[in-house]
Amino acid sequence: NVSIWHVCCIGAGYVGGPTAAVMALHNPNVRVTVVDRDETRINAWKGRHLPIHEPGLASVVRLARDGSKERRQGARGQAAAGATKGSQTPTDGSSHSSRQPNLFFSTACAETIANADMILVSVNTPTKLRGVGAGRATDMTAVEGAVRDVAIHARPGTILVEKSTVPCKTGQLIKDILEAYRPGISFPVLSNPEFLSEGTAIRDLMKPDRVVIGCESTIPGHRAAAALANLYASWVPRSKIAPIGLWSSELCKLAANAMLAQRVSSINSISAICERTGADVSEIAKSVGMDARIGSQFLKAGLGFGGSCFRKDIASLTYLAESLGLPEVAAYWQQVLEMNNFQRDRFARHVISSLNNTLRGKKIAILGYAFKKNTGDARESPALDVIRILLEENPRCVAIYDPLCSAADIQRELRVLEDDRPLMRPDGPVQIMSSAYEACADSNAVLVLTDWDMFKNSRPVAGSKPVEVAVDQFDGAAPASILRLPLRSEKPPTPPETPKMQTLESEQDDRLVPEPPCPADCTECQTSG
Ligand code: NAI
Structure with missing residues (x-):
């Protein structure tokens, strides 16, 4: 049996950070160090304001990173119990009165790799933007860089685990790189794709549907797979840990995501037919989803x-x-x-036609930029395509508000829309607002593009005449609804004394609106860690 005492996770992002934290929480005797080249990100993980927002993440990180003394038992109980709801009691020492810190964050990649028994590669694998396969092939630059570091610095026999989503046969590429740098030295390679969803990452990690571990059919391969399985077995039932072949493991992640996305596109294709026929897509989704062979998840029509x-x-x-x-x-x-692109396009064109086919002189409010609730991740938001189409109509202003996405992140994403005119100047057509009221004030339409709980059942224009839903088929299927507001010539909406949305905000707990992004001048972040 291979013993694992020190795990190094390369990549402190949406996957690496939460995965390492949960693994450390449940394996108190294993030292887990997350390394990243991005010093700002690592400092944030060390500080009070984590670089990513996930319900339950902060408590797990604090517990594993800072340890706990007897008096913090309550907090620890909450972290483990809240996130593991219904799962077996973790063998994480939580029944003991204290634990030592075993989760660390560092930029010392080489040194950490050299001390590790197992290395999880959780680096980004975006789409290639240039060259052969541009727009579709996976950009393997970060994986290559990480594997090169492993090849140079790791001890012989260190187990390398692909956690990043990679094309099938990447294991071979990794073995080739290792062989080129360290000929004749054995480094077992495993594939352990991550199935967590942003917004529910901690819940998904604490109680996964399955843990897939792909290995080569060799004795070192099986031993390495058993060592990784043992780490997971600290909190995941053995029956849910599935050992499979290396290539199957790599491909099953792509297959799972493709099939989930295919369900979304399928229901969206039906929603287009509904709009032409008067059928109701939410009724269809409900009745189709009640078929046990199909199931109800990922059947919500919307922006895609x-x-x-x-x-x-x-x-x-x-x-x-x-x-x-x-x-x-x-x-x-x-x-x-x-089909996904068609849906965004269709929605944006519906907005324009609902506003008499012209946006000139009009203000459009956008509530929610993140691609789903409970995350501050601004990458690949459907809102970007909607905004692109709206801007072609020269609106007076597109005012965006999201409770978690930072203005800097939204601006970075929107930069791809800038041609010769800067969009985000103070007097430019795109404004990022710090409250929903500011975004909605004086606007001609409000588009709810993220299904944040704070927007559900709220009346962004409370005090004005009842909100009219302009796009029926999109209505039952948030995200993506249009709320028609009074025209500017009518009485502008004024927030009431105790507006419903503010009440909701003030009542919110971690599940609804987690901590807002850390302010740039946060002294705690700069001083801690
Ligand atoms: P991310 O972009 O948030 O984080 C990746 C991190 O890796 C960055 O902080 C980057 O600085 C770091 N990095 C890159 N090369 C490095 C190197 N050589 N040494 C040290 N650090 C390095 O990416 P994210 O979202 O965490 O995704 C990681 C992988 O997990 C991707 O393959 C993604 O497809 C997959 N995945 C992502 C999920 C998600 O919801 N974000 C869910 C499941 C899988």
């Missing part, structure tokens, strides 16, 4: 899927299929992406 994974993973799958000489397979999955 966003986020950093689905689009890029399907693009990677289509590229893989094409590279394997399977154009029909590539075309099949490509259609899932086309």
Whole structure:
């Protein structure tokens, strides 16, 4: 049996940070160090304001990173119990009165790699923007860089685990790089794709549907897989840990994401038919979802899927299929992406036609920029495409408010829309607001593009005449509804004394609106860690 005392996780992002924290929480005798080249990100992980927002994440990180003394038992109980609701009691020492810190964050990549028994590679694998396969193939630069560091610094026998989502056969590429730098030295390579969803990452990690571990069919391969399985077995039932082949493991992640996205595109294609016929897509989704063979999840019609994974993973799958000489397979999955684009396009055009086919002189408020609630991740938001189409109509202003996405992140994403005119000047057509009221004030339409709980059942124009929902088929399917507001010539909306939205905000707990992004001048972040 291979003993694991020190795990190094390369990449302190949405996957690396939460995964390492949960693994450390449940394996108090294992030292888990997350390394990243991005010093700002590492400092944030060390400080009070974490760089990513996930319900329950802060308590898990604090417990594993800072340890606990007897008096903090309550907090620890909360972290473990809240996130593991219904799961077995973790063997994380939480029944003991104190624990030592075993989760660390560092920029010392080489040194940490050299001390590790197992290395999880959780670096970014975006779509290639240039060159061969641009727009579809996976950009493997970060994986290559991380593997090169492992090849140079790791001790012989160190287990390397692919956690990043990678094309099928990446294991071979990794072995080739290792062999090129350290000929003749054995480094077992495993694939352990991550299935967490942003917004529910801690819940998903604490109680996963399955943990897939892919290995080569060799004795070192099986031993390495058993060592990783033992780490997971601290909190995941053995029956949910699935050992499979290396290539199957790599491909199953792409297949899972493609099939989930395909359900979204399927229901969205039906929503387009509903609009023409008068059928109600939410009634259809409900009755179709009640079929036990189909199930109810991922059948919500709306703007379509966003986020950093689905689009890029399907693009990677289509590229893989094409590279394997399977154009029909590539075309099949490509259609899932086309339907997604069609839906955004259709929605934006519906907004424009609802406003008499012109946006000149008009202000459009956008509530929610994140691709889903409970995350501050601004990457690949459907809102970007909607805004792009709206801007073609020269509106007076597109005012955006999101409770978690930082203005800097939204601005970075919107930069791709800038042509010769800067969009985000103080007097430019795109404004990022610090409250929903500011965004909605004096606007001609409010588009709810993220299904944040704070927007549900709220009346952003409380005090004005009742909100009229302009796009019926999108209505039952937040995100993506249009709320028609009084025209500017009518009485402008004024927030009431105790507006409902503010009441909701003040009542909010961690699940509704987690801590807002850390202010740039936060002294705690600069001084702690
Ligand atoms: P991310 O972009 O948030 O984080 C990646 C981090 O890796 C960055 O902080 C970057 O600085 C760091 N990095 C890159 N190369 C490095 C190197 N050589 N040494 C040290 N640090 C390095 O990415 P995210 O979202 O965490 O995704 C990571 C992988 O997990 C991707 O393959 C993604 O497809 C996959 N995934 C993502 C999920 C998500 O919801 N974000 C869910 C499941 C899988």
